């Protein structure tokens with residue numbers, strides 16, 4: 082600090098002498114007399130004052146920087162040591178269902194889904210707790226029972242008396258809509274099972290999911306997580322995140338999916354020699370690197386998280402996500418799809434100079450959860466200036482709706 086202040090003072094003196102010579106030269110050029118000694122001394126004094134204030138502000142900045150570095154040093158020292166390999170026991174997939182997620186380490190979650198026609202009873206999400214046991218109850222998949230199906234009305238054919246009239250000596254009988262005339266001498270009306278009648282063929286399909294025959298009619302039903310739409314045949318996903326029908330913790334994000342929802346924890350990446358700070362619920366930004374840390378300067382500048390919900394077998398190709406640079410830094414931008422379970426379903430293409438698009442290349446059969454990373458790199462003559470990562474998770478529903 083002494084040498085810095087000393088050099089500033091030396092610079093100050095040199096600057097004053099130069100200034101007085103300069104002022105005198107200007108006056109000479111203007112064919113005027115050199116200013117008086119008093120004027121020169123006043124000017125020099127002002128220049129001294131200016132430099133002193135610059136010096137003070139510079140020293141203040143250095144002090145602030147040192148303080149910040151000390152704080153950063155303390156927070157790095159307080160980071161917990163690498164945790165031991167703490168894990169919960171392996172979990173079984175339910176019969177007629179499946180388990181999503183293989184990690185059994187402390188803090189990880191495993192999700193459960195049932196096959197079409199079955200509904201889940203128990204916990205659809207279990208978390209490996211501090212006690213190294215799983216939260217919730219092991220789920221089972223039970224046959225989806227429809228109340229209408231078990232009612233006496235639909236257990237046996239419903240019979241009605243037809244309305245008959247005598248026209249010119251011949252008896253004509255008719256039934257209510259939804260019934261057909263049958264029996265000996267066409268004397269009974271039997272319920273038409275519309276569900277059986279229109280069972281085959283997509284064009285004649287009555288219900289998007291399940292059909293329930295009723296006396297004189299039918300109705301459609303939907304699996305758990307969906308409501309029947311106004312048209313009476315389609316199923317619309319219930320938004321559990323928007324309607325608070327979820328049990329996500331306050332520090333988690335609720336992601337609505339088709340037929341369900343997911344509770345997601347976004348954590349900043351543990352990268353050697355680099356530290357990150359969460360700047361939004363889905364984004365982590367790198368703190369400034371130490372001047373000589375190459376490992377830190379090559380670590381991503383930001384790591385963002387993006388969650389997508391899609392239906393099973395979504396048609397492809399289609400763009401599902403775009404990543405853009407705010408402005409051009411360096412002379413080239415490069416986009417790439419990095420590792421993850423979903424990598425084989427996606428590719429990256431350029432939309433314009435600053436934007437890369439993630440393209441779904443083929444339909445993904447559900448249920449499934451895919452993950453992948455999209456990377457954007459800024460380059461200058463082939464040298465890497467900075468990297469930005471977006472971690473993408475795709476939740477694929479069990480059904481095509």
Ligand SMILES: [Ca+2]
Nearest residue numbers: 319338340341
């Ligand atoms: Ca939902």
